Amino acid sequence: xxxxxxxxxxxxxxxxxxxxxxxxxxxxxxxxxxxxxxxxxxxxxxxxxxxxxxxxxxxxxxxxxxxxxxxxxxxxxxxxxxxxxxxxxxxxxxxxxxxxxxxxxxxxxxxxxxxxxxxxxxxxxxxxxxxxxxxxxxxxxxxxxxxxxxxxxxxxxxxxxxxxxxxxxxxxxxxxxxxxxxxxxxxxxxxxxxxxxxxxxxxxxxxxxxxxxxxxxxxxxxxxxxxxxxxxxxxxxxxxxxxxxxxxxxxxxxxxxxxxxxxxxxx
Amino acid sequence: xxxxxxxxxxxxxxxxxxxxxxxxxxxxxxxxxxxxxxxxxxxxxxxxxxxxxxxxxxxxxxxxxxxxxxxxxxxxxxxxxxxxxxxxxxxxxxxxxxxxxxxxxxxxxxxxxxxxxxxxxxxxxxxxxxxxxxxxxxxxxxxxxxxxxxxxxxxxxxxxxxxxxxxxxxxxxxxxxxxxxxxxxxxxxxxxxxxxxxxxxxxxxxxxxxxxxxxxxxxxxxxxxxxxxxxxxxxxxxxxxxxxxxxxxxxxxxxxxxxxxxxxxxx
Numbered sequence: 436x437x438x439x440x441x442x443x444x445x446x447x448x449x450x451x452x453x454x455x456x457x458x459x460x461x462x463x464x465x466x467x468x469x470x471x472x473x474x475x476x477x478x479x480x481x482x483x484x485x486x487x488x489x490x491x492x493x494x495x496x497x498x499x500x501x502x503x504x505x506x507x508x509x510x511x512x513x514x515x516x517x518x519x520x521x522x523x524x525x526x527x528x529x530x531x532x533x534x535x536x537x538x539x540x541x542x543x544x545x546x547x548x549x550x551x552x553x554x555x556x557x558x559x560x561x562x563x564x565x566x567x568x569x570x571x572x573x574x575x576x577x578x579x580x581x582x583x584x585x586x587x588x589x590x591x592x593x594x595x596x597x598x599x600x601x602x603x604x605x606x607x608x609x610x611x612x613x614x615x616x617x618x619x620x621x622x623x624x625x626x627x628x629x630x631x632x633x634x635x636x637x638x639x640x641x642x643x644x645x646x647x648x649x650x651x652x653x654x655x656x657x658x659x660x661x662x663x664x665x666x667x668x669x670x671x672x673x674x675x676x677x678x679x680x681x682x683x684x685x686x687x688x689x690x691x692x693x694x695x696x697x698x699x700x701x702x
Numbered sequence: 703x704x705x706x707x708x709x710x711x712x713x714x715x716x717x718x719x720x721x722x723x724x725x726x727x728x729x730x731x732x733x734x735x736x737x738x739x740x741x742x743x744x745x746x747x748x749x750x751x752x753x754x755x756x757x758x759x760x761x762x763x764x765x766x767x768x769x770x771x772x773x774x775x776x777x778x779x780x781x782x783x784x785x786x787x788x789x790x791x792x793x794x795x796x797x798x799x800x801x802x803x804x805x806x807x808x809x810x811x812x813x814x815x816x817x818x819x820x821x822x823x824x825x826x827x828x829x830x831x832x833x834x835x836x837x838x839x840x841x842x843x844x845x846x847x848x849x850x851x852x853x854x855x856x857x858x859x860x861x862x863x864x865x866x867x868x869x870x871x872x873x874x875x876x877x878x879x880x881x882x883x884x885x886x887x888x889x890x891x892x893x894x895x896x897x898x899x900x901x902x903x904x905x906x907x908x909x910x911x912x913x914x915x916x917x918x919x920x921x922x923x924x925x926x927x928x929x930x931x932x933x934x935x936x937x938x939x940x941x942x943x944x945x946x947x948x949x950x951x952x953x954x955x956x957x958x959x960x961x962x963x964x965x966x967x968x969x
Contacts, residue, residue, distance in 0.1 A: 678968065679848060680846065693961055697961045701911075
């Protein structure tokens with residue numbers, strides 16, 4: 436663990452990346468991202484996390500209890516410590532968890548490159564137009580819980596390293612490999628070229644989820660709540676439905692994904 | 703549809719129940735509750751909703767498009783109309799949906815009474831210590847989607863008619879019958895007396911979810927994220943687990959419930 440660097444002045448230039456967190460969320464951070472809380476920092480420092488920790492900012496009251504967590508932090512990585520009031524003034528709101536990190540993204544992967552790196556038997560989640568941060572975060576959490584190998588996102592889906600998406604994913608978006616970019620159609624091209632069968636979840640799906648015989652390489656495709664997946668993509672995939680009660684066929688998209696991942700992964 | 707009553711003054715005493723919505727959320731509203739948005743109002747006016755609409759407040763720009771929705775409103779129910787600025791001033795924040803209703807709760811049901819009213823084959827969701835509004839709302843949404851017959855909540859679980867819980871449930875908490883009160887142990891007493899087998903979801907459950915043979919009357923018991931269900935309750939139930947990937951056994955409680963409801967209801 437590096438020697439802690441005390442910060443007394445909220446305007447200290449060393450902690451500029453932590454300033455005005457919510458305003459920067461809107462603007463974006465380029466190759467940087469913000470991780471919040473102990474659980475997220477633990478995953479960010481795990482050996483299978485491809486991203487790097489640029490620096491850590493911890494409140495004084497938390498530093499003592501975090502020894503184990505901070506032990507793997509490289510000695511050259513700045514570990515800033517501030518009292519809660521200074522930390523809150525920098526960030527712009529009360530940061531009750533008292534633990535923040537600035538991460539630096541690993542080089543982005545393309546869909547084809549990511550799919551090529553997966554084993555012969557693999558399960559991928561493919562998102563088209565899922566722009567809500569909570570939903571993308573929850574989908575990564577569920578993907579990790581059921582051991583999905585990777586997540587693909589089209590360009591209109593939300594960045595999994597957006598602050599809130601990381602938090603809702605409980606850090607899963609830091610460790611589950613993903614590729615983001617292009618159109619849903621290009622994503623399907625890449626899946627087909629890599630030998631994946633694509634299962635498109637839709638209330639009007641042709642096959643009941645419980646009747647799906649999963650191919651060794653399978654992709655679960657989900658669209659945004661409301662519009663769902665475009666017809667043009669559904670026409671190229673096996674469409675799958677989850678039977679629901681009449682009159683209330685409404686599951687959240689992340690919940691739909693969890694139910695499908697359960698059905699496709701149980702022994 | 704009643705004749706709309708125009709409101710020009712945010713201090714008009716007729717719309718007092720709509721004032722300072724967030725502050726009242728904290729204090730509570732006794733036998734009243736607030737419903738937001740078109741989908742929620744539609745369910746509130748549905749024949750199977752046990753609760754009553756006391757009044758409706760709609761923004762001027764929305765009123766024309768809502769004719770179908772407002773048609774079943776009894777002629778004696780006040781339908782207030784205000785321009786968006788007045789509505790925002792009353793409520794205390796920008797109410798972009800432009801549709802609010804004050805509801806009046808149906809008489810509360812006891813657990814025993816509710817269970818006695820259910821059919822011979824019935825599925826109930828039982829919550830102990832689930833105090834988060836989002837989670838309770840999402841659990842009602844999932845319960846309705848999979849056709850669960852009722853929800854039981856102990857006294858420490860959140861009120862399903864709390865504003866945010868109704869919204870997250872997409873109105874399901876208005877139509878799925880529930881009983882709230884007492885301890886988890888008293889809830890189990892009532893379930894046992896009514897011939898229900900209780901399945902307690904836990905990561906350390908003895909039986910895999912996929913191996914459960916469901917009894918005709920079954921209750922799915924869920925605890926709060928983090929602490930989970932108390933040992934004393936698990937000892938009285940059949941404990942059930944959802945197998946997850948090593949190293950990331952973390953599903954949200956509402957998601958856990960959805961996966962279990964799927965497994966217990968698929969034909």
